């Protein structure tokens with residue numbers, strides 16, 4: 001049995017073990033996937049112990065994604081762009097680090113929600129780790145325009161400056177929330193952590209173009225404050241980040257096992273569990 005794990009602090013409520021168990025059963029992979037609670041000052045030691053015990057790979061969650069980035073001997077281009085690692089693979093030539101969060105949100109939008117990004121006007125809210133991880137995959141999805149807005153405008157400008165070379169001909173811009181309102185967007189993605197405190201980013205109703213989809217990276221049994229506000233403001237569709245969670249897991253599974261699981265039944269099962277409390 002090949003061993004995999006989620007490492008974080010906390011990890012008790014993570015859905016990753018059941019998601020990966022479902023992927024393994026579906027694809028016939030002989031593997032186990034466990035939760036490992038690392039001490040806040042013991043990330044590297046915990047990873048080394050897992051490798052010594054025969055571990056093949058780990059997903060990394062809060063608050064260790066930057067430490068995982070620093071620990072990896074080899075980084076994928078998307079991990080380098082994200083500046084953070086959520087997937088570690090332990091191979092003969094060392095520790096490989098990748099970041100599948102960003103591709104997870106893009107795939108959820110395009111494949112699960114039937115929301116193509118090519119040629120669309122996309123507004124990304126936030127300038128933390130989740131927004132940084134999403135930028136490269138969003139740029140590669142070919143939107144007509146990509147605007148990053150953050151409560152602290154300077155952080156948005158700084159982040160966008162780092163991705164300007166990658167954007168090429170794409171119009172990639174940044175602002176604070178105060179400067180939003182003149183332009184409307186087709187897809188509005190909340191990558192702030194406001195929903196964690198039941199708050200919604202303070203953005204004007206005019207950001208929602210007719211037919212717009214509002215997406216919150218956060219998920220839960222009830223709609224987030226952002227999704228409620230977006231519906232009230234006129235968003236035609238709303239979606240939470242459960243599909244992003246499943247898709248980033250599927251991308252990690254592909255890296256480790258070389259096979260892409262079918263995410264649809266796993267997403268449906270997790271949605272039913274979430275709705276059931």
Ligand code: NDP
Pocket residue numbers: 101104125126127128129130131150151152155191192193194195196199200201202217218219241242244245246248
């Ligand atoms: P960070 O702490 O790195 O980022 C915080 C960001 O949120 C900053 O841009 C901050 O703005 C902004 N912010 C915080 N509170 C507010 C508020 N009240 N109003 C407006 N903006 C606010 O968090 P992460 O990037 O790691 O995570 C962001 C979200 O993404 C979380 O909800 C997390 O659960 C979700 N996520 C979901 C995943 C999934 O698989 N579904 C995977 C990863 C993340 P400022 O700079 O002004 O402080």
